Amino acid sequence: MSQLTLFDLPSKGRCSCWSLNPWKTRLALNFKGLDYKTEWVEYPDIKARLSPHVPANPPPDRDWTIPAMMFTDGTYIMDSKPIAERLEKDYPTPSLHLDSPIIQEIYPAIGAIARPLRAVWLPRVPVNLLNERSSEYFHRTREEVVGKPLAQFMKEEGGEEAWVEALPAIKSLGELAKRNGGPYVLGKTPSYADFIIVGFLQFFKVIEEDMYQRLGKAEPALGELYDACKPWLERDGH
Known part of the structure; x- marks a missing residue:
């Protein structure tokens, strides 16, 4: 039996782990206390590593993705x-409470x-985050999506106006986080939400500490939730 x-x-x-989607999986693994190892895969190597073992994602998602x-x-x-669903099936305790309806509100809020x-x-x-090979890949593929160099994209559209536009949604996410009284989304029970x-x-x-601080300043409930989950953030590099 493999690990x-x-x-x-x-x-x-x-x-160390940085991307939001792998963090969902890593947090679930750490919360359940499971024995696992990490295999690090640079962006240009994802297809070669995963395609022999798992079908491609359907459009419009990228073909093979992490986690x-x-x-x-x-x-x-x-x-x-689907990783969370399989983890819950194989290792049901402690529960991720994947049946909580609030999860379906959180995805669009984010x-x-x-x-x-x-x-x-x-x-x-x-x-700020990527090694050279992945950085080149990320620049090339994301510039195809936004239609301009990323530095130009940030200069033209990444100013204070963007934060003003996002503020109502930040407030909405904070309301979800504290709906049941905290410190967790479901109240006293930690969950996948x-x-x-x-x-x-x-x-x-x-990415940048100031970006996180701005979220917490706009909606303190988000910082409180983050602090409550710190034990499961500790293992981030193996």
Whole structure:
């Protein structure tokens, strides 16, 4: 029987988890106290590493993406949501409470923050976080999407106006975080709903601390949730 293997994206310098989607999976693994190892995969190598083992994502998603996991029976699963479902099936305690309806509110709430701030966070990822090969890949593929160099994208659309546009959505996410009285989304019970939000917060924090601080200043409930989940953020580099 093989060990659980998490496929994650490396960062430059001290190699550690940074992207919001792998963080959802890593938080779930850490919360459940599971024995796993991390295999770091640079962006240009994702297809070659995963395509022999798992079908491509359907459009409009990119064909092969991180996170992915190899389970102890040799099965590979890609994407944080089906990974969470398999983890809950194989290791039901402690529960991720995947049946909580609030999860379906959290996904669009985060998207409503990320979209207006895309020119803030997207150009900073390859500069602040990625090794050279992944940085080149990220620049090339994301510039195809936005239609201009990332530095120009940030200069033209990544200013204070973007934060103003995102503020109502930040407030909405904070309301979800404290709906049941905190410190967790479900009140006193940690769940996958927390990990979706905290993975996003950690993503901003590792890109640039000030970005995380702005979220917490705008909606203190987000910082309180982050602090409550710190024990499961500790393991980030192996």
